Amino acid sequence: MQDHYNLIYREEEREMIPQCLDQGVAVLPWSPLARGLLAGSRTRAGEQRTTRAGSDPFLDSLYHHPADFDVVEQVAEVAAGRGVPPAQVALAWLLHKPGVTAPIVGATRLSHLQDALAAEHLTLSEEEMRRLEEPYVPHPVLGHS
Numbered sequence: 412m413q414d415h416y417n418l419i420y421r422e423e424e425r426e427m428i429p430q431c432l433d434q435g436v437a438v439l440p441w442s443p444l445a446r447g448l449l450a451g452s453r454t455r456a457g458e459q460r461t462t463r464a465g466s467d468p469f470l471d472s473l474y475h476h477p478a479d480f481d482v483v484e485q486v487a488e489v490a491a492g493r494g495v496p497p498a499q500v501a502l503a504w505l506l507h508k509p510g511v512t513a514p515i516v517g518a519t520r521l522s523h524l525q526d527a528l529a530a531e532h533l534t535l536s537e538e539e540m541r542r543l544e545e546p547y548v549p550h551p552v553l554g555h556s
Contacts, residue, residue, distance in 0.1 A: 413515065416440035416508075418449055418486060418501055418543055419479045420550055432510045440505055443514035448479065449486050449501040450526075481546035489539050495529070496522075502530030504543050 412431050416423045417440060431438050444450045483497075490497040505514050516527045535543070 412436050413439050413441050415442055417443050417445045418504055419445045419482050421547055422550055422552060428510050437512040438510040439513055439515055441515045443505050444498055444501055448483055450498040478548040485543055485546050489542060496526055498526040499530045499533055502527055503533035503535055507535055
């Protein structure tokens with residue numbers, strides 16, 4: 412199943428992922444980096460650090476809650492503690508989740524692919540997983556038409 416699932420949007424954990432696990436269906440999350448937000452493309456203050464961050468209205472429709480940046484900041488802290496880019500931590504978190512077989516990643520640079528590959532080898536501790544998940548707040552269902 413291709414579902415909208417990442418550290419900022421975890422509503423799939425309520426029904427769809429348990430259903431997939433029960434039925435033996437693989438989970439292939441789209442937007443695993445929240446359209447770049449989890450990789451640091453935007454700041455809480457509104458700074459847009461990439462071209463896409465300044466030209467992606469769909470990002471604004473999905474991720475606009477102030478608490479979303481609490482998650483982004485937690486990812487950055489865990490990544491800094493590990494000495495790796497935030498994208499690796501966000502992807503590693505997904506790969507630690509039951510049922511997730513592979514996130515659907517987009518890449519415009521070689522470093523994007525390198526982060527995706529490195530995430531497979533990054534083992535997060537239970538404490539790091541807790542820290543990453545702690546600031547999450549429920550969202551309305553998003554990303555479906």
